Amino acid sequence: MTLTHRERVILALNHEETDRVPIDFGGGPATQIHPTAYSNLLAMLGFEEENQAVSHRGEGQVVAPSERVLQHFDVDVRGFYTGEPDVSIYRPLEGSAYIDEWGARWEKAFTLAPYINVLGPLQHLTDPVPADVDSIPWPVPDDPGRVRGLRARMEAMRSDTDCAIVLNLPNSTFALSQRVRGFGELLEDLLLNQAFAEALQERITDVICGIATLALQEVGDLIDGVSIADDMGTQTQSYMSPDLYRSMLKKHHARFGEVLHANTRAPVIMHSDGSIRQLIPDLIDCGVNVINPVQVNAEGMDPEKLKQDFGRDLCFWGGIDTQQVLPFGTPEDVANAVRGRHRDLGRGGGYVLASVHNIQSEVPPENIIAMFETAMSDVTAPV
Amino acid sequence: MNFSELSEMVITGQHIAAAEWTQNALDQGVEPIELINKGLVPGMDEIGRRWKEGGIHMPEVLIAARAMKASMALAKPLIAVSGQEMKGTIVIGTVKGDLHDIGKNLVSMMLEGAGFEVHDLGNNVTPEAFVAAAEEHDTDIVAMSALLTTTVPMMEATIAALVAAEVRQNVKVMIGGAPVTQALANQIGADGYADDGASAVGVTKTLLGVD
Numbered sequence: 001m002t003l004t005h006r007e008r009v010i011l012a013l014n015h016e017e018t019d020r021v022p023i024d025f026g027g028g029p030a031t032q033i034h035p036t037a038y039s040n041l042l043a044m045l046g047f048e049e050e051n052q053a054v055s056h057r058g059e060g061q062v063v064a065p066s067e068r069v070l071q072h073f074d075v076d077v078r079g080f081y082t083g084e085p086d087v088s089i090y091r092p093l094e095g096s097a098y099i100d101e102w103g104a105r106w107e108k109a110f111t112l113a114p115y116i117n118v119l120g121p122l123q124h125l126t127d128p129v130p131a132d133v134d135s136i137p138w139p140v141p142d143d144p145g146r147v148r149g150l151r152a153r154m155e156a157m158r159s160d161t162d163c164a165i166v167l168n169l170p171n172s173t174f175a176l177s178q179r180v181r182g183f184g185e186l187l188e189d190l191l192l193n194q195a196f197a198e199a200l201q202e203r204i205t206d207v208i209c210g211i212a213t214l215a216l217q218e219v220g221d222l223i224d225g226v227s228i229a230d231d232m233g234t235q236t237q238s239y240m241s242p243d244l245y246r247s248m249l250k251k252h253h254a255r256f257g258e259v260l261h262a263n264t265r266a267p268v269i270m271h272s273d274g275s276i277r278q279l280i281p282d283l284i285d286c287g288v289n290v291i292n293p294v295q296v297n298a299e300g301m302d303p304e305k306l307k308q309d310f311g312r313d314l315c316f317w318g319g320i321d322t323q324q325v326l327p328f329g330t331p332e333d334v335a336n337a338v339r340g341r342h343r344d345l346g347r348g349g350g351y352v353l354a355s356v357h358n359i360q361s362e363v364p365p366e367n368i369i370a371m372f373e374t375a376m377s378d379v380t381a382p383v
Numbered sequence: 384m385n386f387s388e389l390s391e392m393v394i395t396g397q398h399i400a401a402a403e404w405t406q407n408a409l410d411q412g413v414e415p416i417e418l419i420n421k422g423l424v425p426g427m428d429e430i431g432r433r434w435k436e437g438g439i440h441m442p443e444v445l446i447a448a449r450a451m452k453a454s455m456a457l458a459k460p461l462i463a464v465s466g467q468e469m470k471g472t473i474v475i476g477t478v479k480g481d482l483h484d485i486g487k488n489l490v491s492m493m494l495e496g497a498g499f500e501v502h503d504l505g506n507n508v509t510p511e512a513f514v515a516a517a518e519e520h521d522t523d524i525v526a527m528s529a530l531l532t533t534t535v536p537m538m539e540a541t542i543a544a545l546v547a548a549e550v551r552q553n554v555k556v557m558i559g560g561a562p563v564t565q566a567l568a569n570q571i572g573a574d575g576y577a578d579d580g581a582s583a584v585g586v587t588k589t590l591l592g593v594d
Contacts, residue, residue, distance in 0.1 A: 109480045109507045113531070116482040183485055187442040188449065191396065234441070235561055236579055241440045323562050327532050360532050 005076035009164035009224055009352060013267050013290060013315050016349040020379045021342045023372060024317065024354040025065055027077035027166050028227050030271055030293055031318070031354040032062040035112055036361035037368070044365035045072065061114045062358050073372035077352070078163045079227075080154055082170065082215050085143035101139045104179045112361065122200070123182035128189065130199035136180075138203065141210025147218040154222045164224040166269065169212055172230035173252040174239075176204045190240060190248050197248060205252040209259045216263035223266045225290070228256070233274020236299045242278050250282050257287025269317055273357065275299040277306070284313045293318030293356040294345065303344040315350040320371055322357045331370035338374040384408055386421035389454065393426030393496075396446030398453040405454040415458035416468075419498055423451050423458075427496025428584075435581035441489070444580075448492040455495065469500040471591045474516045475526040476504035477560075478537040483530035486560060489580035490526065497584045510537070510544035517550050523591055524575075526583075529560040538563075539571040555590045559583060 002019070003011070009022045026032050033041070035054065042050050050066045070078075084090070088101040096115075097107045103121035108114065121136045122128060154165055171179070177200050178186045189197040216226065230253070232239050240249070260268050267289035276283075276291070277300035283291070294316045296303050303319060319341040320326065325333055338353065345351040353375050359368060389408075392401040408418055430447045433439045462469070473494055477487045484506040495501045502520050504512060517525050525545065527538050538558050545551040557575040558568055568576035575590050577583035588594065 107482060109482050113480060113482070113533070118482065184441075184445050184488070188445050191442050191446050237437055237440055239441055241443075244440070244442060323532070324564075327562075362532060 004162035005074075006162050006164045006224060009076050012346075012349050012352055013225065014349070015312075015315065018349060020377075021346050021375055022076040022164075022352045023073065023375050024077040024352050025070060025073060025075045025372065027075075027079035027354075028168050028269075028271065028292065029081075029229065030273075030357050031079075032064060033359040033368075034061070034361040034363075035063050037359050037363045037365070038063045038065065041365040041368050042069070044369065045069070047072075061108070061112065074376050075372075076164055077166055077225075078157050078161065079166045079168055080150060080157075080219075080223075081168050082146045082211065083148055083150065084145055085140060086145035087140060087143060089137055100179075102176060102180055103136055117179050120178075120180045120182050120185075122180050123185055125181075125185075128181075128193055128196040130195050132196060133199045133203050139207055139211075141207050142214045146211060147215055150215070151219050151222070154219055158222065165222060166225040166227050167215060167219060167223045167266075168227045169215065169229075170208065172208060172228050172256060173201050173205045174230045174232060174249055176208070177201050180204070187239065190244055194248070201249065201252050205255055209256060212256070212259050213263055216260065220264035220266070223264060225266050225269050226260055226264055227269040227271060227292070228260070229271035231274065232272045232279060233276040233295070233298060235274060237275050238278050239274075242282065245279055245282060250286065253283070253286040253288075261287050267315070273298075275301055277301060280306075280310055280314065284310070288314070290315040290317050290352075292316075293354065295321075295356050296341075297321050297323060303341060307344050307347060307350075311345075311348070311350055315352070316345040317352040318354045318356050319345055319351070320353065320355045322355050322360060322363075326355060326363045326367050326371070327360055329367065331366045334367045334370040335374040338371055339378055342375070342378050384411075384413055384418075386418070386425075389418065389422030390426035390429065393423060393447050393450045393454070394429050396443065396450050398446070398450040401450040402453040402457060405457045409457060409461065415461040418458050419455065419462075423454055423496060424498045427451055427493065430496070431493055431581040431584055435579070444489065444492075448496060451496045452492070470498045470593050471523040471587070472500040472502070472520050473524045473526055473587070474502045474504065474513065474520060474522045475528070476508035476513060476516075477506035477528045477530070478534050478541060479507055479509045480537055481529050481531050481534040482506050483528070483560075486530065486580070487528035490528065490559060490577070490583045493580045493584050494526075494587060497587070499587065510541040513541050514544050514548045514550055517545065517554055518548070522550075522554050524555045524557055524587060526557040526559070526587075528558070529563060532562045535560075535562055535567065538567075538573070542572055557583070557586060557590065 008018045012022045090101045092098045104117045105119040106115040106117050269290040270288040271292045275298040491503045555574040558573045565576045575586045577586040
């Protein structure tokens with residue numbers, strides 16, 4: 001039986017075997033491609049004319065692959081995002097910099113470099129107290145700009161293709177708290193200024209729950225996955241101990257998870273880079289059904305072991321290494337990685353294949369083609 | 384003085400207590416270098432050991448470093464006066480084109496906590512700025528970080544600039560960052576590579592032949 005792209009994704013996320021592993025390329029904010037790598041890919045495919053209609057995202061640092069490229073690689077997923085609010089404190093600054101709707105300043109080092117948030121609106125405080133949370137303006141969750149046209153665009157995709165649809169929500173409690181307060185500053189607050197950290201995280205969770213409710217009431221019935229993102233891992237360990245996670249952050253993730261599940265029947269996909277193995281049981285408690293990107297070369301993220309320990313409760317989305325294999329490996333190394341993930345993470349279903357992070361500029365087009373063509377052709381059911 | 388009290392304040396991240404203890408000790412005539420080597424260094428050494436073993440995470444490391452820095456800020460200005468020297472001088476930064484600095488900051492604070500003189504140049508540091516700082520500070524080690532695979536080649540460019548300025552033969556070069564490996568260090572002619580902030584201290588000591 002031939003599966004539609006959507007059926008393939010739905011079955012896989014329901015822990016069932018499929019004819020081949022489902023493929024994502026460009027369906028989420030971390031599975032896209034750098035403009036340079038994309039241009040090289042188009043040249044190798046003989047699709048140069050697609051360069052005329054490149055759709056830049058993230059202020060130009062990544063591009064969304066065109067529909068022609070997605071169909072060429074038989075990609076199963078299409079991603080959507082909430083829109084910009086009508087009313088916001090966002091403003092561009094001199095040079096390559098801007099202030100986002102949370103009041104954080106972003107800069108980049110060169111034209112095609114990724115933007116980095118360099119200063120949060122509460123980062124200057126040395127000993128913050130809960131009242132400081134009220135000292136800055138906060139985004140309005142139910143601004144109609146966030147969902148304008150979203151349903152119509154999804155309905156068009158549903159009628160034009162048979163692909164699975166994922167709604168990507170903005171960052172979650174922890175990443176946004178760090179954006180507002182500063183990366184290291186928030187980590188210190190979790191131990192030294194707990195009342196402030198609690199007030200900040202509570203306020204941010206209010207906002208993101210509001211945005212999620214607005215978006216899911218609009219399109220919750222149309223989607224096959226809802227994706228959230230909160231980075232919590234370094235290369236070697238989680239940002240915080242499981243004990244600190246449970247005392248300071250877990251309740252916010254649990255509340256967000258409840259809001260998501262109350263407003264859609266689609267599974268919740270959570271993105272966190274790095275080594276997060278120690279936190280996975282708690283994430284499952286919070287209603288996470290799928291983790292992305294499965295950074296396989298980080299400590300404790302061995303795919304075989306993850307599947308064995310959590311595969312009954314959790315699906316996996318990602319898994320093709322972007323630090324060594326894609327940029328520096330051979331096409332055969334890439335193909336081996338794809339076959340390996342199909343056999344470990346894909347055993348019994350529960351896996352969608354994608355690069356661990358956005359495909360970086362120097363990744364050879366041969367390796368990108370090897371990744372997708374191997375996934376398309378590796379149809380042997382995993383043993 | 385019972386320097387282990389100061390070590391314990393560092394380990395438990397009590398920055399206010401550490402500053403008070405330090406001021407009191409200095410007022411009583413304790414040599415600042417002795418305070419650093421017997422109080423701060425053992426405290427941060429223990430933090431590094433626990434972090435490497437995975438017993439603690441970044442929040443505990445950061446508050447320990449904050450306590451260490453609160454004490455160091457009082458002790459270090461007096462060292463120049465008394466003419467005592469730190470273990471070695473390190474110039475550190477994230478290479479040109481890369482604005483990431485979290486990993487580099489962690490390495491920087493671990494090195495400072497191990498008793499090295501650290502000049503942190505920040506991020507997006509040009510090869511010329513690395514060279515200028517290395518010349519200015521009588522440097523033993525130039526340490527470079529990169530997180531973007533795109534900016535890894537800038538490490539090689541910086542080494543080339545050190546060679547061109549005839550500084551390379553006087554310094555050791557250390558590199559680190561998520562896409563960086565020992566193989567890359569060998570390939571571009573760096574002297575040392577460390578996986579993380581905790582191991583960076585060990586690599587530095589080995590390169591300089593100090594304890």
